[in-house]
Amino acid sequence: MKIAVIQFPxxxxxxxxxxxxxxxxxxxxxYLWHKExxxxxxxxxxxxxxxxxxxxxxxxxxxxxSPIVKAIxxxxxxGMPVIGICNGFQILCEAGLLPGALIRNQSLHFVCxxxxxxxxxxxxxxxxxxxxxxxxxxPVAHGExxxxxxxxxxxxLQSKRQVVFRYVDESGKSTRESNPNGSVLNIAGIxxxxxxxxxxxxxxxxxxxxxxxxxxxxxxxxxxxxKLESAVIP
Amino acid sequence: MVTQITPxxxxxxxxxxxxxxxxxxxxxxxxxxxxxxxxSVMWSEHCSYKNTRLELRxxxxxxxxxxxxAGEENAGVVDIGGGWAVAFKIESHNHPSAVEPxxxxxxxxxxxxxxxxTMGARPVFLLDSLRFGPIQGNTSAVKKxxxxxxxxxxxxxxxxxxxxxxxxxxxVYFDESYEExxxxxxxxxxxxxxxxxxxxxxxxxxxxxxxxxxxxxRDGLAGAAxxxxxxxxxSKQDRPAVQVGDPFKxxxxxxxxxxxxxxxxxxxxxxxxxxxxxxxxxxxxSRGGTGVRIDLALVPQREPGMTAYEILLSESQxxxxxxxxxxxxxxxxxxxxxxxxxxALVGEVTDDGMMRVLNHRRLEVEIPAAKLANDAPxxxxxxxxxxxxxxxxxxxxxxxxxxxxxxxLLAHPTIASKNWVFRQYDxxxxxxxxxxxxxxxxxxYVREADKYLAATTDCNSLYCKLDPREGARIAVAEAARNLVxxxxxxxxxxxxxxxxxxxRPENFWQLRECVEGLAEACRRFGTxxxxxxxxxxNQNPTxxxxxxxxxxxxxIIDEERWITRQHFRDEADVxxxxxxxxxxxxxxxxxAIVHGRKExxxxxxxxxxxxxxxxxxxxxIQRGLVKSxxxxxxxxxxxxxxxxxxxxxxxxxxxxxxxxxxxxxxxILFNESQSRVIISVRPEDAGATExxxxxxxxxxxxxxxxGGSDLVVCTEQQTLxxxxxxxxxxxxxxxxxxxxxx
Numbered sequence: 001m002k003i004a005v006i007q008f009p010x011x012x013x014x015x016x017x018x019x020x021x022x023x024x025x026x027x028x029x030x031y032l033w034h035k036e037x038x039x040x041x042x043x044x045x046x047x048x049x050x051x052x053x054x055x056x057x058x059x060x061x062x063x064x065x066s067p068i069v070k071a072i073x074x075x076x077x078x079g080m081p082v083i084g085i086c087n088g089f090q091i092l093c094e095a096g097l098l099p100g101a102l103i104r105n106q107s108l109h110f111v112c113x114x115x116x117x118x119x120x121x122x123x124x125x126x127x128x129x130x131x132x133x134x135x136x137x138x139p140v141a142h143g144e145x146x147x148x149x150x151x152x153x154x155x156x157l158q159s160k161r162q163v164v165f166r167y168v169d170e171s172g173k174s175t176r177e178s179n180p181n182g183s184v185l186n187i188a189g190i191x192x193x194x195x196x197x198x199x200x201x202x203x204x205x206x207x208x209x210x211x212x213x214x215x216x217x218x219x220x221x222x223x224x225x226x227k228l229e230s231a232v233i234p
Numbered sequence: 235m236v237t238q239i240t241p242x243x244x245x246x247x248x249x250x251x252x253x254x255x256x257x258x259x260x261x262x263x264x265x266x267x268x269x270x271x272x273x274s275v276m277w278s279e280h281c282s283y284k285n286t287r288l289e290l291r292x293x294x295x296x297x298x299x300x301x302x303x304a305g306e307e308n309a310g311v312v313d314i315g316g317g318w319a320v321a322f323k324i325e326s327h328n329h330p331s332a333v334e335p336x337x338x339x340x341x342x343x344x345x346x347x348x349x350x351x352t353m354g355a356r357p358v359f360l361l362d363s364l365r366f367g368p369i370q371g372n373t374s375a376v377k378k379x380x381x382x383x384x385x386x387x388x389x390x391x392x393x394x395x396x397x398x399x400x401x402x403x404x405x406v407y408f409d410e411s412y413e414e415x416x417x418x419x420x421x422x423x424x425x426x427x428x429x430x431x432x433x434x435x436x437x438x439x440x441x442x443x444x445x446x447x448x449x450x451x452r453d454g455l456a457g458a459a460x461x462x463x464x465x466x467x468x469s470k471q472d473r474p475a476v477q478v479g480d481p482f483k484x485x486x487x488x489x490x491x492x493x494x495x496x497x498x499x500x501x502x503x504x505x506x507x508x509x510x511x512x513x514x515x516x517x518x519x520s521r522g523g524t525g526v527r528i529d530l531a532l533v534p535q536r537e538p539g540m541t542a543y544e545i546l547l548s549e550s551q552x553x554x555x556x557x558x559x560x561x562x563x564x565x566x567x568x569x570x571x572x573x574x575x576x577x578a579l580v581g582e583v584t585d586d587g588m589m590r591v592l593n594h595r596r597l598e599v600e601i602p603a604a605k606l607a608n609d610a611p612x613x614x615x616x617x618x619x620x621x622x623x624x625x626x627x628x629x630x631x632x633x634x635x636x637x638x639x640x641x642x643l644l645a646h647p648t649i650a651s652k653n654w655v656f657r658q659y660d661x662x663x664x665x666x667x668x669x670x671x672x673x674x675x676x677x678x679y680v681r682e683a684d685k686y687l688a689a690t691t692d693c694n695s696l697y698c699k700l701d702p703r704e705g706a707r708i709a710v711a712e713a714a715r716n717l718v719x720x721x722x723x724x725x726x727x728x729x730x731x732x733x734x735x736x737x738r739p740e741n742f743w744q745l746r747e748c749v750e751g752l753a754e755a756c757r758r759f760g761t762x763x764x765x766x767x768x769x770x771x772n773q774n775p776t777x778x779x780x781x782x783x784x785x786x787x788x789x790i791i792d793e794e795r796w797i798t799r800q801h802f803r804d805e806a807d808v809x810x811x812x813x814x815x816x817x818x819x820x821x822x823x824x825x826a827i828v829h830g831r832k833e834x835x836x837x838x839x840x841x842x843x844x845x846x847x848x849x850x851x852x853x854x855i856q857r858g859l860v861k862s863x864x865x866x867x868x869x870x871x872x873x874x875x876x877x878x879x880x881x882x883x884x885x886x887x888x889x890x891x892x893x894x895x896x897x898x899x900x901x902i903l904f905n906e907s908q909s910r911v912i913i914s915v916r917p918e919d920a921g922a923t924e925x926x927x928x929x930x931x932x933x934x935x936x937x938x939x940x941g942g943s944d945l946v947v948c949t950e951q952q953t954l955x956x957x958x959x960x961x962x963x964x965x966x967x968x969x970x971x972x973x974x975x976x
Contacts, residue, residue: 010482012398016665051396054482110391110658139662206665
């Protein structure tokens with residue numbers, strides 16, 4: 001088993017994602033450069049946070065044209081587990097792997113703070129080990145993380161249980177105050193219809209070590225590893 | 235086009251007649267226009283420290299852990315054990331931020347980051363010490379202050395967040411003295427192995443000299459000279475002297491340079507900051523004891539038709555000069571093509587000590603490099619002291635409703651929560667922030683080295699205004715105390731000296747007093763100064779800013795269990811005050827904010843008491859007795875107790891009793907005597923705590939207990955009670971409320 005952490009010029013959570021996997025979980029993971037044209041040899045892909053290509057034009061808008069993203073789109077369509085975190089989520093939306101878009105935070109300011117998330121579905125490779133309704137603690141850090149989609153898209157997301165995480169308060173209620181960026185329906189993360197591609201704004205890569213105040217992020221990567229291991233050894 | 239060198243041209247370059255004569259003596263002829271420009275930036279205050287060099291020599295710069303001393307290189311380097319070291323430095327971007335807050339602050343961040351990776355270190359965190367005019371109210375001056383404040387915070391956020399280096403702490407003050415002249419001091423720390431220390435020296439005659447990074451444009455022309463003048467209304471016209479930052483390029487340059495350095499092919503490296511290509515070529519040659527020859531025609535340029543003068547004096551951002559071992563040129567090509575960054579072979583290292591600049595093979599500049607870099611004139615400016623501030627007579631302070639006073643203090647933007655600021659900074663990237671902004675010192679886990687570092691910036695400029703020497707001593711003491719409260723042992727200091735025009739004797743006196751106070755205190759605390767920055771000519775519309783010698787201090791925490799935060803944690807924990815109750819009210823925030831008086835003698839620092847208090851607090855922490863520790867600073871015990879109650883994720887009350895204490899309650903609550911720390915311990919550890927303090931012969935007292943939802947303070951005569959939730963409202967949202975006002 002080997003997991004790819006994609007490096008775009010301007011990625012800045014690539015090292016955090018790699019360490020979460022190699023130091024936090026002790027599973028094999030390697031960087032994969034944006035100029036590569038294939039994800040051959042890897043079993044899953046992590047698109048890390050940052051400012052790919054400077055995020056000029058629009059967040060993730062240039063990254064979608066990179067050789068590696070074209071390869072990731074093909075692999076994702078073949079069922080490979082893919083997670084996009086923060087800028088990675090923005091890229092997945094731009095690349096059409098996930099519906100909707102991430103727009104400027106309602107406050108118009110960058111926001112960095114810890115948030116509470118409620119797991120809305122255990123039916124993805126990244127939440128398989130998590131009970132529905134379970135609360136997770138991890139930070140957000142973004143300027144453009146307000147999830148937006150057309151009403152029809154939102155209806156589909158809800159009816160097909162594609163909302164993976166919602167911003168909630170400490171008691172698990174999704175309130176206006178617990179929503180850090182004005183995301184519609186407090187959406188913090190979603191998956192595609194096939195459920196193998198997940199995008200989320202909060203950072204599990206910054207919550208995998210007791211020292212950081214939370215180890216909840218580790219659970220997502222552990223779920224993935226569990227899925228990959230069960231796929232290898234039937 | 236040949237511009238004649240007339241006395242007017244010389245004066246416009248900020249050079250005196252004497253300095254011009256010195257240039258002629260060095261060259262043995264008249265300089266041409268380009269050479270004059272080169273001298274003017276290298277001999278500006280910003281690059282040459284000509285007015286402060288004699289003062290800076292007073293700092294203690296050596297110590298058993300200092301690997302690279304102040305002034306030797308771009309930043310000092312200090313050993314942290316296990317073969318690891320830290321490079322850190324603080325630098326100002328005050329003048330650019332005054333005329334163009336967003337870009338001024340952003341490029342300030344970019345510049346200090348380059349200083350750190352130039353040393354071969356990976357930058358791991360940033361701190362900011364910021365000062366602005368008042369932001370509450372509706373006058374046009376206040377609105378302008380808000381615009382500057384918002385712009386600076388956005389600029390720091392823009393650059394730091396994108397480049398992926400967490401901003402984990404710092405300070406923000408608001409005072410009239412910084413009107414139209416904000417202070418933006420940025421601190422960066424990087425980590426490296428001892429053997430990775432890179433040098434900014436042009437070593438090895440015949441080695442190729444590479445230019446890497448962004449193309450050179452006309453931005454930031456002679457920015458160093460601009461920063462060495464008074465800020466005035468006309469400074470707006472200097473906007474072209476402000477550089478424009480590109481954090482994305484900065485990030486690529488950082489990664490590419492670290493990758494190239496790791497390959498071992500680099501003989502010398504220097505960033506192009508102030509004075510750009512001029513400074514980097516003559517300084518590397520001077521340090522290497524060599525010469526450098528470059529041809530400007532080979533320099534990547536953003537716009538056509540730039541003159542040699544413009545290319546040499548441009549301060550375009552995100553550029554580096556790299557001297558590579560001969561034969562390793564292909565490595566540069568490989569790395570910089572991988573990162574899609576411009577690079578160019580522009581010259582070579584020579585053996586004759588000359589900085590020789592050609593443009594299309596035509597000689598434009600020929601100056602002895604070492605003389606240009608090091609032989610700027612050194613001045614001893616006139617200093618005239620002002621009268622010592624009088625001691626405060628407490629009888630002259632009318633009694634007020636203290637119930638309101640505490641709320642008033644907590645809601646003052648200088649004391650209020652800075653969450654509006656640090657929520658805009660990415661403070662969790664790099665997955666190492668253990669104690670985020672909002673406690674006495676930020677604590678960061680450096681994963682590659684398995685070390686916990688604590689860092690803080692401090693300076694009470696009101697103290698420095700009223701007694702510069704004592705204020706500077708206290709800045710060092712407070713920084714050390716903040717580190718100790720987080721569980722750290724102080725290691726070393728970087729300082730940013732922000733003062734007014736040095737040609738005014740009263741300003742220069744303040745500077746000298748502060749330097750001597752800092753130097754003395756750094757010796758007493760065993761924390762050598764490893765570098766820093768001087769920013770002069772900071773003038774508001776009515777005069778000089780309050781003297782602000784910002785102290786950045788770094789400490790190390792050997793064991794994770796020693797990491798301590800400032801907020802109270804559990805019901806029934808016992809609260810102690812380590813140090814005296816104190817009663818010095820001069821220069822206090824209570825006097826300034828509640829009574830509108832910024833005057834009288836600031837508190838006095840006793841080194842013996844301070845060192846004793848710090849030693850006992852650290853001892854208690856290392857024995858595992860301390861659940862929280864918070865130093866008393868602006869706003870005294872009252873503010874410190876309130877912060878202990880409400881700065882954690884969970885708000886909790888406390889009771890503090892002062893029994894038959896003989897002074898007025900406002901004096902007990904809001905005096906700013908030094909050397910005081912509030913700690914809380916488990917009830918069962920009270921006996922052990924008292925035994926340690928008693929054995930150390932340090933004044934201490936049991937104040938009360940943690941618990942409930944109110945903060946209660948009582949003496950025999952009087953009881954005051956505040957709902958912590960209400961205090962929190964006043965304190966937490968104060969800056970946000972001010973910034974939302976029209």
